[in-house]
Amino acid sequence: MPLRLTLILRTPNYPLMDHAADPDPVLIRLREGFERVALVLRADLWAAAGDAGLNPTQAQVLALLAGRPAGLRAKEIAAHLAVSAPSMADTLAALARKALLTRAPDPADARAAIVRLTDEGRALGRALAAATSQVMSALARLAPPEQADLLLTQIKLIRTLQQAGAIPVQRMCVSCRHFRPNAHPAEAQPHHCAFVNAAIGTRDLRLDCSEHEAADPDVQAATWTSFANGSQPLRAPRET
Structure with missing residues (x-):
């Protein structure tokens, strides 16, 4: 076989690289953007936690449990x-010493305990969850349609991360048995919540709803398809 020589041209000051293997530049920029927002969120969390006499993980636990009275x-x-489990055990112990939460035996599993907030812990958790942050201030400066579009994007991202097992299942409207996508087409509030029996719009969609009841997997898949396509489901989600 004859020897073949390939001439490689290199631009000065730039390393040789296989551009075909590079990630999409837009994806890189989007990730970088999320990283920068996360930095501000982290700083806000440290500030709010410090003001409450807590560390950031303790503040997150209170904010999480404030929306889960059960x-x-x-x-x-x-x-x-x-x-990690050991780190969480230390955090819960510290909050119990501060009288911000209690632990009671789980009726469904004698080896486990249910963690609930005390009245003081719940009030503090709600205050932490509602605390105004730099990110919230920046979001408030977006136009309402931009806010709605961003919320839809978040819902799609969270659902994808859930399916990949990267985060626990969230109590979102789109996975709830009470959610009826596009039940009121061509209206300002096209969706319907059967729990409150009311029409809801994009800005009303929740990422964490205390009334959430997970629909059957098949119903969730059909609901998502209808929601994403802007069409009504072929059949209403089954009631249980």
Whole structure:
């Protein structure tokens, strides 16, 4: 076989690279953007936690449980916050010493305990969850349609991350058995919540609803298809 020589031209000051293997530049920029927003969120969390005499993880636990009066197991809290079990045990113990939460035996599992907030812990958790941050101030400066579009994008991203097992299942409208996508087509509030029996618009969609009841997997898939396509489902989600 004859020897073949390939001439490679290189631009001065730029390393040789295989551009075909590079990630999409837009994806890189989007990730970088999320990283910058996360930095501000982290700083806001440290500030709010410090003002309340807590560390950031303790503040996150209170904010999480404030929206879950029925409580959660320790392992569920750890999964939601991406914290190790030993670290979460230390955090819960510290909050219990501060009289901000209680732990009671889980009726469904004698080996587990249900963690609930005390009245003081719930009030503090709600205050932390509602605290105004630099990111919220920046979001408030977006036009209402931009806010709605961003919320839709978040819902899609969270659902994809859930399916990949990267985050626990969230209590979103789109996975709830009470949600009826596009039940009122061509109206300002095209969707319907059967729990409150009211039409809802894009800005009303929730990422974490205390009344959430997960629909059957098949119903969730059909609901999502209808929601994403802007069409009505072929059949209403089954009631249980």
